[in-house]
Amino acid sequence: MGVVQFYPLDIRVQMANQRPVVVLYGRTTTGERVSVMDHDYLPYLYIVPKTQDSAELEQELARFIIKDKDNYCSVLKIEKMSMNFLEKETTVLKAFFNNPFGALAMHDELLKRPDIQGIYEHDVPFVSSYLLDKKIIPGVVTTVEGEMVNVHARVPVIRANSIMQAEDESIKNGKILAFDIETYAPAGKPASPEHDPIVMVSFYSNDFKKTITWKEFATTNPSLEFVNGEFELLMRFKKVIEEFQPDFLIGYTSDVFSFPYLKKRADKYDIKLDLGVDHSNIDVGKTATAIKGIVHVDLYKFVSRILSSKLETDTFRLEEVARELLGEGKKQIDTEHFAAVWDNTPENLEPYCEYNLQDAALIYKLFEKVLPSMFEFVKLTNVELFDMVRGSFSLFVEALLTKESRFWKEIIPPRPTRKEYEERNAYSYQGGFVSEPEPGIYNNIAVYDFASLYPSIISTHNISPGTLRCRCCTEIVPGEEMHFCKKTTGFFPKIVSGLVDRRQRILKILGDTGEKSPEQVSLLYARQEVLKIIANSLYGYFAFPSSRWYNLECAKAVTAYGRHYINSVIEKAKEDFEVLYADTDSVFLKAGGKKLGQSEKFFEELNLALPEKMKLEYEGLYPRGIFIASKAGKGAKKKYALLSEQGFLKIKGLESSRRNFSTLAKNAQEEVLYLILKERKMRKAVEYIRNLIGEVKEQKIPLRKMIIYTQLQKDIARYETIAPHVAVAKKMQQSGFAVGPGSLIQYVVAKGDGSIAERSQLPNEVREYDAAYYIEHQILPSVEKIFEAAGVDLMKALDEKEQSSLSEFI
DNA sequence: GCGGACTGCTTACCT
DNA sequence: ACAGGTAAGCAGTCCGCG
Numbered sequence: 010m011g012v013v014q015f016y017p018l019d020i021r022v023q024m025a026n027q028r029p030v031v032v033l034y035g036r037t038t039t040g041e042r043v044s045v046m047d048h049d050y051l052p053y054l055y056i057v058p059k060t061q062d063s064a065e066l067e068q069e070l071a072r073f074i075i076k077d078k079d080n081y082c083s084v085l086k087i088e089k090m091s092m093n094f095l096e097k098e099t100t101v102l103k104a105f106f107n108n109p110f111g112a113l114a115m116h117d118e119l120l121k122r123p124d125i126q127g128i129y130e131h132d133v134p135f136v137s138s139y140l141l142d143k144k145i146i147p148g149v150v151t152t153v154e155g156e157m158v159n160v161h162a163r164v165p166v167i168r169a170n171s172i173m174q175a176e177d178e179s180i181k182n183g184k185i186l187a188f189d190i191e192t193y194a195p196a197g198k199p200a201s202p203e204h205d206p207i208v209m210v211s212f213y214s215n216d217f218k219k220t221i222t223w224k225e226f227a228t229t230n231p232s233l234e235f236v237n238g239e240f241e242l243l244m245r246f247k248k249v250i251e252e253f254q255p256d257f258l259i260g261y262t263s264d265v266f267s268f269p270y271l272k273k274r275a276d277k278y279d280i281k282l283d284l285g286v287d288h289s290n291i292d293v294g295k296t297a298t299a300i301k302g303i304v305h306v307d308l309y310k311f312v313s314r315i316l317s318s319k320l321e322t323d324t325f326r327l328e329e330v331a332r333e334l335l336g337e338g339k340k341q342i343d344t345e346h347f348a349a350v351w352d353n354t355p356e357n358l359e360p361y362c363e364y365n366l367q368d369a370a371l372i373y374k375l376f377e378k379v380l381p382s383m384f385e386f387v388k389l390t391n392v393e394l395f396d397m398v399r400g401s402f403s404l405f406v407e408a409l410l411t412k413e414s415r416f417w418k419e420i421i422p423p424r425p426t427r428k429e430y431e432e433r434n435a436y437s438y439q440g441g442f443v444s445e446p447e448p449g450i451y452n453n454i455a456v457y458d459f460a461s462l463y464p465s466i467i468s469t470h471n472i473s474p475g476t477l478r479c480r481c482c483t484e485i486v487p488g489e490e491m492h493f494c495k496k497t498t499g500f501f502p503k504i505v506s507g508l509v510d511r512r513q514r515i516l517k518i519l520g521d522t523g524e525k526s527p528e529q530v531s532l533l534y535a536r537q538e539v540l541k542i543i544a545n546s547l548y549g550y551f552a553f554p555s556s557r558w559y560n561l562e563c564a565k566a567v568t569a570y571g572r573h574y575i576n577s578v579i580e581k582a583k584e585d586f587e588v589l590y591a592d593t594d595s596v597f598l599k600a601g602g603k604k605l606g607q608s609e610k611f612f613e614e615l616n617l618a619l620p621e622k623m624k625l626e627y628e629g630l631y632p633r634g635i636f637i638a639s640k641a642g643k644g645a646k647k648k649y650a651l652l653s654e655q656g657f658l659k660i661k662g663l664e665s666s667r668r669n670f671s672t673l674a675k676n677a678q679e680e681v682l683y684l685i686l687k688e689r690k691m692r693k694a695v696e697y698i699r700n701l702i703g704e705v706k707e708q709k710i711p712l713r714k715m716i717i718y719t720q721l722q723k724d725i726a727r728y729e730t731i732a733p734h735v736a737v738a739k740k741m742q743q744s745g746f747a748v749g750p751g752s753l754i755q756y757v758v759a760k761g762d763g764s765i766a767e768r769s770q771l772p773n774e775v776r777e778y779d780a781a782y783y784i785e786h787q788i789l790p791s792v793e794k795i796f797e798a799a800g801v802d803l804m805k806a807l808d809e810k811e812q813s814s815l816s817e818f819i
Numbered sequence: 820g821c822g823g824a825c826t827g828c829t830t831a832c833c834t
Numbered sequence: 835a836c837a838g839g840t841a842a843g844c845a846g847t848c849c850g851c852g
Binding site for chain 1: 828829832
Binding site: 401402403404405406437438439440441442443463545546547548549550551552553554555556564567568592593639640641645646647648662664669729730731732733764765766786790 | 835836837838839840841842843844845846
């Protein structure tokens, strides 16, 4: 008998004697690896009988059994109880059974019975269910009371008598190891795991730096280790991980690149990659690689899916992400000739080893930087870190709703069938309101926006599947036909209020002057950010075709109220101001000079009139701003630039904020905006463009500024039209590169004949870029509209030598 | 057979 | 695999032209 405190990090289920055993791998608070076995949990599902009297059904259920070779699945226990289904009280049978792997088969079999109306929670993963019912959050300190089991294993095993969490402290002593591999890629070709070896591996951790390679050269670098060939390199790779005993093993694109590559090379030598803490082999799946007892994190996935919207960078290359998040760039190196150096001049390999180690270092530092946010996601949703880092917004929302369901005794609705999915996917509905701005340059633009508009609507108007069309209330949603109950708070509003209230408390603490350590601040900041992200995602989940809580009417009601509120702000503002622009939850007013005082009054009055949970916020005053015309000659929505009081440009929707424009065009546009809005020098702006065009014509611009990035959204074969990026992707595919959905294709339009697609090539294949294309299709379209909004015809101005008609200052 | 107008596919943005 | 609203480039097709 003993009590141990540990952090569970990887939670699995296995069968023993026809019963499930949950195994929690983790590390104790004293730093030892441990695995905890919990035999005390059974899977269950909820059965809704057709009739009140379910005695006969219960008797027959007790005898229910499905046999499959050596395994069986049978009902062990039935409890008749009351639960909520979509917020309505319902009498159900909770049927416990022995084998979680048989849940779906049981569901299908039982549903054939005429006396059963519905079966639920058969599609809730067993481990998730376990963690929720036992109130265990992955990675949080857990107290287990039990006995050491004497079995042959790499990790001590405790058989739990009881297991519980009393505190909410996340793991602090976790061992983090980042790694990166370097493969041999023949010039101009991708490395192929069938033919090309792994030539370097680097590891990085706090106080641990190592690069292993198999060509020796003279060096004094202590972190370098030479081995004799790839076989030995792979063996050392294993050994390093085995000895280091990481809890978190971090890679960058390691799910789809590093581990599949390592696996193929290891197979070649019959090396087992038995990195699991119980000697089990790594599980290299199609989309992810899992290692028993170690949390393998592919940081690329988290960065590209969850952090992407917060990042400026167009690509998610490690270097650029690191520069943005860590402020740390990479020492540049000529990677193109790596294979040649490896083959011919190994004495020059040292910089490549440093480069490889540097990647591992950046991966490590990035992980440390985002870890607080990751743990906050985990704590809020109960999703294991392994799943969390590969997750999406829908996963987080679903997990949160699942967790809250347990608390409010709600049955978790099933995932939709394929047919339901198709039906839902075909529907659309009206969203936010967007006004059309009048193109031009304006001074003193005051911007206001609603704080968390949709979440505040959900809680103010009690929008939830269970409050929809109640019998007691009648107030209709503006412009719609449905109504929601005003008396009983619904499931969704309860959750939203909880998230919003918690976030408000955190923001208050962050704003207080009290002493806080940098760690506390970053933790609190991460926590409020995660609360906001999830609150804002809840509305979209109503209309998400794969949603368990799909409800189109709720989604429609939210946007209808949204349009109602933004329009009421616009109407009120119009009494005293010119409303320049509005989009969904924000309004832009012309609030010049003496009108500023008036705008404060407007703002206060408006907020007083709003419901308690709704708030219009003052985002700021911008001394100057520009709205441009669309191609169709009207004011372009979602495209503008504002100049802040501090002199920064806030550019939205224009070419310079789009990745599928060349750096050349983006820089040109920013420069013109800067010269016109900030410096107010029109002649200078025209001259700038004139000079730039001259340089382009003379092929003076470096090729890298001509690169256009476009992402492939689907398999190459499925494209109906062959756009430039598709044409280039096809060529890449033919030379052996793995390109598919998600690949970011880069290309340069070269001089020559044919369509743009036909002339598009990979940057390193281009001899001469097509100057005319870059002038007419990149620079001019990006800047002409800006000059036009400023009242200048750029083409005319460029024609005139003296520009006598232009005044320098505007 | 040619060139401009038009359409629809496609991507990436905004809130 | 959260939602809808939006602009715009490019390929491909349509259409007029005795």
